[in-house]
Amino acid sequence: MQNAIELRHITKTFGRVVANHDVSLDVRRGEILSVLGENGSGKTTLMNMIAGIYYPDSGEIYVNGQLAEIRSPKDAYALGIGMVHQHFKLIDVFTACENIALVLDKREKYDLKAIRKKAQAICEKYAFDIDLDQKVYEMSVSQKQTLEIIKMLYRGAEILILDEPTAVLTPQETEKLFAVMRNMRADGKSILIITHKLHEVLSISDRVAILRKGEYAGTVETQGATEAMLTELMVGKKVELNIERPEPINPHLRLSVHNLSVTNAEGVRVLDQLSFEVFSGEILGIAGISGNGQKELLEAIAGLQATEPHSSVVYYPDDDRDSTAEQLIGKNPKAIRDMGVHLSFVPEDRLGMGLVGSMDMVDNMMLKSYGAGHSPIADRKAPRHLAEEIREELAVVTPSIHTPVSRLSGGNVQKVLVGREIAASPSVLMTAYAVRGLDINTSYTIYHLLNEQKKRGVAIIYVGEDLDVLIDLCDRILVLCGGRNNGIVDGRKTTKEEVGLLMTRLQNKGGVA
Amino acid sequence: MDTLIAWILRAIPFGTIIMYGAMGEIITEKSGNLNLGVPGIMYLGGFAGFASAYLYENSVANPNMVFCAALAIVCAFLAAMAGGLIYSFLTISLRANQNVTGLALTTFGMGVANFFGVYILNGSTASQSLVYKTFQTKIPVLSGLGVPGQILFGYGFMVYAAIVLAIVLHVFLNRTRTGLNLRAIGENPATADADGISVTRYKYLATCLGAGISGLGGLYYVLDYNQGIWATTGQIEALGWLAVALVIFTTWKPLNAIWGSYLFGTLYWLYQFLPTLMGFSVPGYVTDLIQMVPYVVTIIVLVVTSLRKKRENQPPASLGLAYFREER
Known part of the structure; x- marks a missing residue:
């Protein structure tokens, strides 16, 4: 039987970071495939390439046996691929129906009643539990997710990608989702699900594909797999x-x-x-x-x-x-x-919390010391010394301590941040x-x-x-x-x-x- | 009784000016663009409409009434659209700050209109001219039916066109696919983009057409309300800001603009008619304070809607933010 998706030697890099390296894997028709891996193992990146958000640097994607060029989400829809992201793409003040209407083909007549009817039929077919006239902002996370899936099915998706769908769900909601997923599988749809939870992997999927540090570590049949075995494949040897x-x-x-x-x-x-x-x-x-x-x-x-x-x-x-x-x-x-009690938090964007990107090292030191002393004029000497000290001791690579920190490389920004917090002798x-x-x-x-x-x-x-x-x-x-x-x-x-x-x-x- | 009628007869045309301004701005803001250039755009529209009609009348032997009015409307619309196009290019394509661009456009529109107003028209007025007659023609027969006829039918055609336009815009925004797409862009352009809607095209079109509609407010002010006299008093600017306030007052719904604008008109003329009605006199320096009432009402509406937290009454979620697709 032909595979729904075949990935061949997919590689994707962001700058110097390799997100995926030479990944090849198959998705069969009418199966639920779990994609398992630690944080940063490249699961989401790989899925995004199938959904047209990213384009691989090298390698091929075959959809239903045909070599496919997926350059945008639109291309993916045309191939019957739909992805439900962790952050839902819904308009809050619209009803469920109106959100579905947004994805429609322009040639299709704009008739909310007809759309509602067709969506209702999808809901009944797969046993989705949702009120199509409800506004999205009134919905629970689980209902929003359901709506996203209905949106994809309405578009005619045959291959569904769910990015950590259970992360935001209660166990009961997860059970409901799984029931719906089984219904879709019975209807011949292929489902890729990203999850970290091993017991869910074992209960829902037919096969498990494992990624480790951006590389493909193998696929195992769920039948006969154990949590310990999957963990070892996922984390690798010490x-x-x-x-x-x-x-x-x-x-x-x-x-x-x-x-x-x-x-x-x-x-x-x-x-x-x-x-x-x-x-x-x-x-x-x-x-x-x-x-x-x-x-x-x-x-x-x-x-x-x-x-x-x-x-x-x-x-x-x-x-x-x-x-x-x-x-x-x-x-x-x-x-x-x-x-x-000091906090040095390095958020995803590094500069978001703790440092002000457009200010230099000295000013960033001052952020924590401006209140010192009684003079109405802030002391700039001490922060300058501190900046010099951090630069020398931690070998911060910067043209000068007066260069805006946003121009420093990520590692150097982190040194400045950690250095400053340590200097306050917490x-x-x-x-x-x-x-x-x-x-x-x-x-x-x-x-x-x-x-x-x-x-x-x-x-x-x-x-x-x-x-x-x-x-x-x-x-x-x-x-x-x-x-x-x-x-x-x-x-x-x-x-x-x-x-x-x-x-x-x-x-x-x-x-x- | 006479005072009351006079009040209404003043409030409705006044309201019509800001109704046009506000309707245009509603369409613009529904696309997520906060265009604070409404006063400047109304200046551009008013000037272009007036100048085109004036030049046409003075250069043709037998000017045609209808053509003259149509020409004024088309020119006003196009000139105002040009203002919207400047704004769109700066904020959508170049991603300039929307507030700053809008305010600059206000100054620009006022300057252009006043400069060319003096330069081309050289202080001349078109009072009693053909185009004013066309614009202020009341509905025949019906307007003669006593007081109700006077109040309901005693205005130029632009007053009725504004009401029709408000209904059309309401249907457009709420009952058509294009309207749905436009609202989606104002709420969450990333989602709209992912669903294959061309965000840039919608934003450009909505902003330019919105500006065109706003410009009609300026046209109506000059050719009807101001009796066909080119205004250099700066009142258009005050009206433009009232239109922006009205957008907030209507909670971005064109139908609310109909009664909201008349209410604003009534409140604006409070200082003149209420004292006469109640039989007391108000010193001149207080009138400016009383003219402030529409703004106070707008602030009250803002406070109330934000307290009630009803999502439908909030501004479009991405209002004022530039959109650019993330790296893909």
């Missing part, structure tokens, strides 16, 4: 890194997080009654698939995120003495900073993705800096992506899954497989298999 890890000296309780819950703007609970403790002189790693509450956790501690009632973050500035303990929830970010230092996009040498510089701080008795929270690094650098690793504490493991004893499993599967929760 890499020896030889990162220094001094023993914590005289650890004391520094931060006690209790029952921390955060609900985001969409009403989704991103942190769910999270409790853990952080000690001085240790590095606590935070592992988890991205978007499982890491950002919200750090921001909640730093006072940048509103929390649910009964959340508590107690800070012990004076070792673990109760008399000086302070509740951080409810304090403003500046007050928390002044108490010594007692709690939180870093997120501190080495994202950095070359190996610069990464080691950053690890070294963190270890220096650790030796000085700073409590460090390190949110990382690379499991090898987390296991080699951190004393303890807290694994987040679905915004919950899914277990804390000892960095010296744990294995990659153990952390990988904890990341992808909630513990102590009945009903998931």
